[in-house]
Amino acid sequence: MNRENTFKSSLKDSLQGYINEKQAVGYSFAKGISMLRQFDNYLCSLPQNTTELTKEIVLEWTKRKSFEATSTQLGRISLMRxxxxxxxxxxxxxxxxxxxxxxxxxxxxxxxxxxxKEIASIFYACDNFPASKESPNRQIILSLVIRMIYGCGLRISEAVNLTVSDVNLNEGTIFIKDTKFGKERLIPMADTLKKRCREYSILVLTGKSDTSYFFPSPFGGHYKSNTIYGLFRKVLWAAGISHTGKGPRLHDMRHTYAVHCLKKWALANRDMTNCMPYLSAYLGHEDLRGSQRYLRLTADLYPDITSKVEKNCSWLIPEVNWHETY
Incomplete structure (x- = not known):
């Protein structure tokens, strides 16, 4: 919903103009709008109005609060910048x-x-997920979404935003657009996943002329990332995999795809120097750094193949930790 002219501070025109610019180039900017409304309220609470975005205002509003994560503060900083x-x-x-x-x-x-073994248990739990009267295709959609994330290394947002035209059932490819780093890419699917997509299309999409989304919600639009994440937590319990608020997370299925892929290449004595650019492009990383970190994790998790990894690409392995957004 477009709620123009609801800002009340002295910077209201700039706030609305910034939103208009972001949306004009294709961003929904929903989270940004919400944060700008908070900033607008903050400006209104100041004793004096100003038509400038001063250093004092920016530093005070972006100051980290004692109870919040660093990532939350960084979100405000990025928005202000x-x-x-x-x-x-x-x-x-x-x-x-x-x-x-x-x-x-x-x-x-x-x-x-x-x-x-855990991946197999997750798939089994998805396939046997209880039906829902409100969403009769829920278990079918959940089963395919999870397989796509693992089988193609997708981000959950990339999966749920797929349109029918993005999934080529004849060629067995998925077209990913509007991504985190703006990198469009064409991803080939395994034959087993292509077969599942065809079966899914017949069961769920046949006769559905009222939607363009590959994973349509019964309430209109497409399934939301948060909805799939909530269902995934239930799947983990059903699969006998304990979890807390700190993980395992749905995004870890994407990480798992990358590590399993690297393990397979290492055991096959593939040249990682040549393989890494392919993995980076497949995952839609901004550069090779995101993919290189999987090398260290692969070597750490599978000591028996460490020598193979280090022999082929020791110079590529960085001494770093991890962050969930890759």
Whole structure:
């Protein structure tokens, strides 16, 4: 819903203009809008109005609160930097938060890598997930979404946003667009996954002319990422895999795909120097750094193949930790 002119602070025109610019280039910007409304309320609470985005205002609003995660603070900093850059382009005075002031440990999260046995248990739990009167195709959709994330290394947002035209059932490919780093890519599916997609299409999409989404919600639009994540937690319990709020997480299925792929290549004595760019492109990483970290994790998890990994690509293995957003 477009709620223009609901900002009340002295920077209301700049806030709305920034939103319009982001949406004009294809971003839904829902989270950004929510944060800008909080910022607008903060501005209204100040004793004096200002038409400038001053350094004092930016630093105070982006200050980390004692109860919040660093990533939450970084979200505010990124938003303020984007707003300031927009205002500067419009000829208005704005303090741009220097990137050099922020040190981000992007790899503090250690992903959970599922074993082959656990993956099989997850698939079994998905296939036997209870039906729902409100969403009669829920278990069918859940089963295929989870297999796509693991079988193609997708992000959950990439999976649920797929349209019918993005999934080529004849060629067995998936077209990924509007991604995290803006990298469109064409992903080939395994024959078994292609077969499942064809069967799914007959069961769920036949006669559905009212939707363009491959995973349609019975309430309109497509299944949401949070909905699938909530269902995945129930799947983990059904599969006998204990978890807490810190993991395993749905995104770990993507991490698992990458590590299992590297393990397979290492055991086959593949040249990792040549393979890594393919994995990076397949996963839609911004550069090779995201994919290189899987090498260290692969070597750490499977000591029996460490020598093979280090022999082929020791210079590629970084000494780093992890972060869940890859």
């Amino acid at each position: 984007g707003l300031a850059e927009y205002m500067s382009r419009m000829g208005k005075k704005a303090y741009i938060y220097p990137k050099s002031l922020v040190t981000v440990n992007r790899y503090s999260y250690t992903p959970y890598i599922f074993s082959k």
